[in-house]
Amino acid sequence: MKLSTSDAYTIERPASLAVDRTALLELYYFMVLNRKLEERLGVLYRQNQVVGGLYSSLGQEACSVGSAYALERGDFLAPMIRNLGSLLVRGVRPIDIMAQYCARAISPTQGKDLNVHFGSVENGIIAPISVVGALIPVMAGVALEMKMHDKPQVALTYIGDGGTSTTDFHEGINFAAVHKLPLILIIENNQYAYSTPARLQFAVTDLIDRAVGYGCYGEIVDGNNVLAVLDVVRRARARCVAGDGPVMIEAKTFRRKGHAEHDDAGYVPRELLAAWEKKDPIDAYLRWLFANNVAESEQEIAGINTDITAILEAAADEVLAAPFPDPSIARENVYG
Amino acid sequence: MADRQTLSAHKARFAHVPDDKTKLEMLHYMKLVREIEDRIERKLYRQGRIVGGVYVGRGQEAISVGTAIHMLQDDVVAPSHRDMGVFLMRGISPRRIIAQYMGRSTGLTRGRDGNMHMGDMNHNVIAFVSHLGDNVPVAAGVALAFVQRGQKNVALCYNGEGATSRGDWHEGLNFAAVHKLPVVFFINNNAYAYSTPLELQMAIPDVAMRAPGYGMPGEIVDGNDIVAVYDSAKRAIDLARSGGGPSLVEYKTFRMTGHSAHDDAGYVPPELFEEWKLKDPIVRFEKELVAEGVLTTARIDEMQRECEKIIDDAVEWGEQQPFPAAEEVTRDVYYEG
Amino acid sequence: MPVTTYIDAIKDGIWEEMEKDNRVFILGEDVGQYGGAFKVTKGMLDRFGPKRVIDTPISESAIVGAAIGAALVGMRPVAEMQFIDFISCGFDQIVNFAAKCRYRWGAGVPIVVRGPCGGGVHGGPFHSQNVESYFFNVPGLKIVCPSTAYDAKGLIKAAIRDPDPVLYFEHKYLYRRIKEDLPTEDFVVPIGKAALRRAGEDISIITYGAMVYKALEAAEELAKEGCEVEVLDLRSILPLDEEAILATAKKTSKVIVLHEATLTGGPGGEVVARIAEKAFEFLDGPIVRIAPPDTPVPYSPTLEEAFLPQTRDIVAAARKLAAY
Numbered sequence: 001m002k003l004s005t006s007d008a009y010t011i012e013r014p015a016s017l018a019v020d021r022t023a024l025l026e027l028y029y030f031m032v033l034n035r036k037l038e039e040r041l042g043v044l045y046r047q048n049q050v051v052g053g054l055y056s057s058l059g060q061e062a063c064s065v066g067s068a069y070a071l072e073r074g075d076f077l078a079p080m081i082r083n084l085g086s087l088l089v090r091g092v093r094p095i096d097i098m099a100q101y102c103a104r105a106i107s108p109t110q111g112k113d114l115n116v117h118f119g120s121v122e123n124g125i126i127a128p129i130s131v132v133g134a135l136i137p138v139m140a141g142v143a144l145e146m147k148m149h150d151k152p153q154v155a156l157t158y159i160g161d162g163g164t165s166t167t168d169f170h171e172g173i174n175f176a177a178v179h180k181l182p183l184i185l186i187i188e189n190n191q192y193a194y195s196t197p198a199r200l201q202f203a204v205t206d207l208i209d210r211a212v213g214y215g216c217y218g219e220i221v222d223g224n225n226v227l228a229v230l231d232v233v234r235r236a237r238a239r240c241v242a243g244d245g246p247v248m249i250e251a252k253t254f255r256r257k258g259h260a261e262h263d264d265a266g267y268v269p270r271e272l273l274a275a276w277e278k279k280d281p282i283d284a285y286l287r288w289l290f291a292n293n294v295a296e297s298e299q300e301i302a303g304i305n306t307d308i309t310a311i312l313e314a315a316a317d318e319v320l321a322a323p324f325p326d327p328s329i330a331r332e333n334v335y336g
Numbered sequence: 337m338a339d340r341q342t343l344s345a346h347k348a349r350f351a352h353v354p355d356d357k358t359k360l361e362m363l364h365y366m367k368l369v370r371e372i373e374d375r376i377e378r379k380l381y382r383q384g385r386i387v388g389g390v391y392v393g394r395g396q397e398a399i400s401v402g403t404a405i406h407m408l409q410d411d412v413v414a415p416s417h418r419d420m421g422v423f424l425m426r427g428i429s430p431r432r433i434i435a436q437y438m439g440r441s442t443g444l445t446r447g448r449d450g451n452m453h454m455g456d457m458n459h460n461v462i463a464f465v466s467h468l469g470d471n472v473p474v475a476a477g478v479a480l481a482f483v484q485r486g487q488k489n490v491a492l493c494y495n496g497e498g499a500t501s502r503g504d505w506h507e508g509l510n511f512a513a514v515h516k517l518p519v520v521f522f523i524n525n526n527a528y529a530y531s532t533p534l535e536l537q538m539a540i541p542d543v544a545m546r547a548p549g550y551g552m553p554g555e556i557v558d559g560n561d562i563v564a565v566y567d568s569a570k571r572a573i574d575l576a577r578s579g580g581g582p583s584l585v586e587y588k589t590f591r592m593t594g595h596s597a598h599d600d601a602g603y604v605p606p607e608l609f610e611e612w613k614l615k616d617p618i619v620r621f622e623k624e625l626v627a628e629g630v631l632t633t634a635r636i637d638e639m640q641r642e643c644e645k646i647i648d649d650a651v652e653w654g655e656q657q658p659f660p661a662a663e664e665v666t667r668d669v670y671y672e673g
Numbered sequence: 674m675p676v677t678t679y680i681d682a683i684k685d686g687i688w689e690e691m692e693k694d695n696r697v698f699i700l701g702e703d704v705g706q707y708g709g710a711f712k713v714t715k716g717m718l719d720r721f722g723p724k725r726v727i728d729t730p731i732s733e734s735a736i737v738g739a740a741i742g743a744a745l746v747g748m749r750p751v752a753e754m755q756f757i758d759f760i761s762c763g764f765d766q767i768v769n770f771a772a773k774c775r776y777r778w779g780a781g782v783p784i785v786v787r788g789p790c791g792g793g794v795h796g797g798p799f800h801s802q803n804v805e806s807y808f809f810n811v812p813g814l815k816i817v818c819p820s821t822a823y824d825a826k827g828l829i830k831a832a833i834r835d836p837d838p839v840l841y842f843e844h845k846y847l848y849r850r851i852k853e854d855l856p857t858e859d860f861v862v863p864i865g866k867a868a869l870r871r872a873g874e875d876i877s878i879i880t881y882g883a884m885v886y887k888a889l890e891a892a893e894e895l896a897k898e899g900c901e902v903e904v905l906d907l908r909s910i911l912p913l914d915e916e917a918i919l920a921t922a923k924k925t926s927k928v929i930v931l932h933e934a935t936l937t938g939g940p941g942g943e944v945v946a947r948i949a950e951k952a953f954e955f956l957d958g959p960i961v962r963i964a965p966p967d968t969p970v971p972y973s974p975t976l977e978e979a980f981l982p983q984t985r986d987i988v989a990a991a992r993k994l995a996a997y
Binding site for chain 3: 412470474510
Binding site: 165166167168169170171174175177178180199200201202203204207209210211212213214215216245 | 506510539546548
């Protein structure tokens with residue numbers, strides 16, 4: 001692990017953020033788990049073990065991890081394709097995600113749907129579909145129930161910069177605003193929707209400018225600073241629980257790989273990619289941990305990394321040994 | 337009460353003030369809109385001489401008239417259901433509109449669709465659909481074609497504030513903004529969408545607050561002041577025509593009727609009707625014109641009688657029109673050459 | 674004659690129309706700079722420029738709606754749905770605007786809405802659907818499903834030239850697997866006409882899309898047993914080529930209807946109903962439908978394999994019908 005160079009991107013802990021050492025190390029753990037899991041999936045992909053496409057959140061781990069970490073028991077989460085880290089924070093195991101990607105019978109959907117398209121109402125996770133934006137009205141509905149029953153909970157979901165162009169984005173957030181629902185919507189502005197750059201997706205610089213048009217509170221956050229993300233979502237949560245209505249957060253970040261593994265993203269200017277590589281959220285956080293005497297030693301950090309690698313290897317072994325689903329289940333559970 | 341001083345101050349506020357000829361033209365159309373809609377809603381409908389429902393824009397006449405007055409021949413308009421002025425000003429005859437409401441084969445849709453669900457591309461009027469907001473991407477598409485062909489024309493798109501909650505509205509505005517299309521979005525904010533008041537439609541007081549979020553200019557205008565409508569519309573249309581892209585103009589007004597003829601709007605506090613009656617756009621404009629010396633009360637009465645005559649003729653003609661023949665039902669689903 | 678893949682046939686068809694007719698243009702997500710998710714529009718931005726190859730936001734309603742508007746004023750838009758599964762996001766514009774303008778107020782809407790349909794590629798529930806049934810019951814729309822490179826090219830041209838809205842569903846499984854020699858001169862495949870892929874006396878298989886190839890495989894196997902199968906490729910789902918459907922039913926008297934859209938409410942039911950209504954006396958056995966079960970398209974290969982009709986399923990059904 002190399003530490004800082006003088007012109008490195010540095011992050012700060014927001015003054016409003018109170019967080020203990022255990023939590024600070026957990027944030028590191030989950031971001032590394034996010035990244036290494038996706039790397040391990042990449043290996044499986046190149047070995048033709050992944051069925052279908054592989055999507056990465058490289059460079060966006062702080063967004064997924066920091067936001068999910070702010071949630072409490074009873075809150076609901078709905079991830080999008082690049083929020084694998086949020087699922088890990090919520091207790092989903094790496095083996096679950098690997099099994100999903102490898103279409104095995106042991107996956108949470110028993111092979112019926114792919115990648116992160118799974119959920120569990122008991123665990124407060126709503127499964128996404130491929131149509132972006134669709135989760136927003138759905139999570140507004142989840143938030144509606146919370147409000148109806150005076151539950152001090154929130155519903156959190158994400159949308160990409162591209163997804164803000166959709167019907168469901170508009171109708172979902174407007175509805176939540178009118179009814180003052182406890183919905184947190186994180187716009188992960190990673191600047192590309194497949195090959196479509198931001199300037200072809202919308203005619204503003206900051207999508208948060210739309211918050212005022214819905215009458216809801218909005219804030220911009222540095223999506224590569226896990227502490228800032230954690231802070232903004234915690235404060236958003238407090239607002240929601242106090243009954244102030246939905247909160248829109250725009251996390252500025254960057255999609256460092258293509259839309260999916262097959263896409264080499266040749267349309268992204270090299271300099272732009274290079275600039276954002278220097279703002280790697282995990283590297284920056286590690287520097288912060290050392291600079292603020294949270295990380296006690298290189299051995300401690302190395303130990304975390306080694307543990308993660310071991311978990312992932314064991315998971316990969318188990319997944320590759322698992323059977324594919326039996327065709328007899330294909331017709332099950334269309335109806336109740 | 338309008339007087340010369342107020343009017344001067346009034347004029348000073350606006351970049352574009354219509355000349356007297358235009359003022360009289362606009363008054364005529366507002367009165368014609370009021371007359372045809374009153375005749376349809378208060379007389380014909382109640383006498384059972386209309387097929388289906390009736391939707392009028394009473395109290396909102398300044399909006400369709402003050403905007404459509406700026407249209408060039410090859411501009412295209414996508415009106416909503418309370419924009420009768422658009423149809424009349426595009427040269428669609430009251431006769432055919434009455435026939436339309438009566439479901440006759442010489443109505444604008446030959447009996448295929450009812451009331452304001454009418455259009456005619458020979459007059460560059462796009463027929464709206466009941467799915468409000470659907471006309472927004474369509475209007476954007478028209479503007480797109482203008483750009484592709486290098487035409488200096490604009491598309492005008494009308495919607496109520498309720499329609500702005502729909503996803504198509506959002507997608508259409510965003511698309512128009514990204515591609516800087518020559519389309520103007522007019523919002524008739526008449527405070528009610530059927531029985532839904534504004535505060536249940538959106539958590540903001542003004543639709544125009546959304547404009548910056550799309551990256552387009554937005555403006556809030558008194559929709560019952562035809563000169564204000566005229567001025568704001570001209571600026572927005574000129575902006576679009578000159579390549580400056582789309583804009584959103586929100587006209588504040590009030591729906592002086594129920595949602596439709598069968599709705600008594602019992603859910604609207606009566607004080608609101610009282611308050612807005614005093615702001616009637618036609619009465620207000622007439623008073624201004626009289627105070628300016630452009631019009632006399634005698635002439636106003638004369639204009640009223642002229643409108644009544646036009647509509648009398650249209651009703652008489654409409655009632656003589658045949659209903660469509662049963663065999664026609666399968667015609668023109670597809671192109672028939 | 675150049676050997677052309679199914680996907681290039683689509684591209685060439687659109688390209689040629691765009692060369693000939695300035696009114697034709699493309700809009701959709703990632704179609705310009707990226708050339709489309711499957712590269713159908715590769716190279717077109719460079720050739721035709723950004724006014725005719727438009728990269729849109731993620732807005733299927735706006736994509737279809739804008740296509741409608743442009744068409745109303747005389748353009749000929751070809752709207753791409755990145756995966757045909759997303760057509761549901763533009764459903765309202767298609768069925769309530771595009772489909773009904775001519776009937777209601779005499780305004781034609783000459784748009785094409787096209788996109789990749791079908792499974793067999795581990796796409797899961799949202800990247801594998803066959804959506805023709807959603808629109809089959811909407812008068813005013815036309816629906817085509819080419820199975821060959823020749824038809825892909827001929828039908829995209831027909832669709833672009835058609836004065837009414839055409840939904841063009843290209844099967845993604847066929848994109849690069851099908852290669853044919855295509856004529857260099859301009860040709861069009863008429864909408865509403867089926868094509869006989871294989872003549873036979875004993876059993877008719879009426880089908881379309883990727884299933885045509887499974888039907889032909891089954892026919893080869895059955896030929897070894899002395900059973901000669903006739904394969905009719907519908908090509909157009911709306912309107913159906915009723916004449917061809919009835920002709921083949923009357924010829925063989927034993928009919929299998931096969932499609933990749935799920936069974937209940939699939940277009941096969943309509944085909945069966947017409948044969949039963951108009952060729953009943955000619956039948957020597959019940960009409961058989963083969964289609965996936967009524968479930969979403971599953972993802973894992975073992976499940977998807979069980980879901981999709983396989984050659985062996987067709988052979989088994991044909992043997993049973995032959996013995997009836």
